Amino acid sequence: MAQPPLKETIMLKGKTALITGSTSGIGKAIATRLAAEGCNIVLNGFGDSGEIDALKRSLAAEHSVMVGYSSADLTRVPAIENMMSYVQSEFGGADILVNNAGMQHVSPVEDFPVDKWNLIIALNLSAAFHTIRLGLPGMKEKGWGRIIQTASAHALVASPYKAAYVAAKHGIAGLTKTVALEGATHGVRCNAICPGYVHTPLVDAQITDTAKARGISEDEVVKNVILAAQPTKEFVTAEQIGDMAAFLCSPAADQINGALLPIDGGWTAQ
Template sequence: MPAALVTGAASGIGRAAAERLIADGYDVLSVDLRDDGPGVAYAADLTTREGNAGAVSAAIDAFGRLDVIVANAGIQHVAPVAEFPEDRWDMIVSLLLTSPFLLAKYAWPALAASGSGRFIVVASVHAQVASPYKAAYVSAKHGVLGLVKTLALEGGEAGITATAVCPGYVRTPLVEAQLPDQARRHGISEDEVLENVILAPHAVKRLIEPDEVAATIAFLAGPNGAAFTGVPVTMDLGWTAR
């Protein structure tokens, strides 16, 4: 049975991805700050080297192999550059960019041994475009797309593929938590933030559902996704068509 490691798996896209992979027949280690995810739950602080190394070791110890990594864990902070807290910058970059690098580094031998290892990052449309007040998030997501391209080139000979799933706004706690800050920054109500800020870039005016992103992840992890590597897989309801 193939084995997967999913980060940020206690809620949102991560939980949906872990549940979908389990339904598709994978053993799954669900990693989050708390051990509250589908499959085998594992608590780790992914802003540390030890947390990432421990998660990879736990997956291999639990399943005897590791075929798929879904690097999904993320946080957000909304503030202009002049006011952006430096410690929040450090935390966001460590979780969104350094953690995927460390997961790939520590899991590389296992992914190579799989013969068809898959490294999938949930990277956001903000890997391709920018928005104001999100300097750390946008910078980290742009960086992780570069990481994916590098992993694809280095992993090709070993059969490892690397892709970045780039959704627009998804109905998750991470998006919902932005509403009060965005309302304050723009001087409008939270309902107006959803309509006039969050959904404004979408050609189709709705939030993407976590299960839709999970289905894309499952496709990339499966045999039909084998030809995708080194690329963003964009599902943004028309955001980048503008």
């Protein structure tokens, strides 16, 4: 059941939110939540064109908002620049920017493929820099803006075999704090949401594969492998992250700036 909009965020009606990596998973949940607050939405990501069109129609019809889409490959700077130009020309720029797109690769450092390192840094870190450098001036000019990074618990702690991902997310943490300081007197706030493991179709596939590989039940995989680091032994939901994003855009969060906000069941409390 959809959550009712936060009363404080009625002011978001008519604003525009660009959410990268929003055709599925966490980004889709954030886009859906902000649309419920009255935001015009610009989706970005890859996927089946029919499914993306259906998502656009659904968000527009249910929430009476404008919905755009960019297929920009965020590992390519010219593509990012074209996406930001599109948002400017069609929507007057992004009032809310959510840097959510990302990917993962697991390998020991000495075996980590150089091309995977470069790809992960480009998508998980450099893309956020480019969207911010292009979107921040418009926010400053308007005197209001919200930049939200979907970081990770790995922006705060490390895990083995995830060198590129952990490095990128720690970089996002530093970028978030720097942008928060630069935008502070211009009405711009920049924060990072740091989720633990989120229950997505991708994780479901990992659970099934791990259970087969280890010869244990899927319940054991969830409790003893996937959620071993999360004291609650419960997944974070994409909807919870969407709710946090909406809160960070509300007046109640006006003085939250440069924060790294864990939603991880206690993982980083240990």
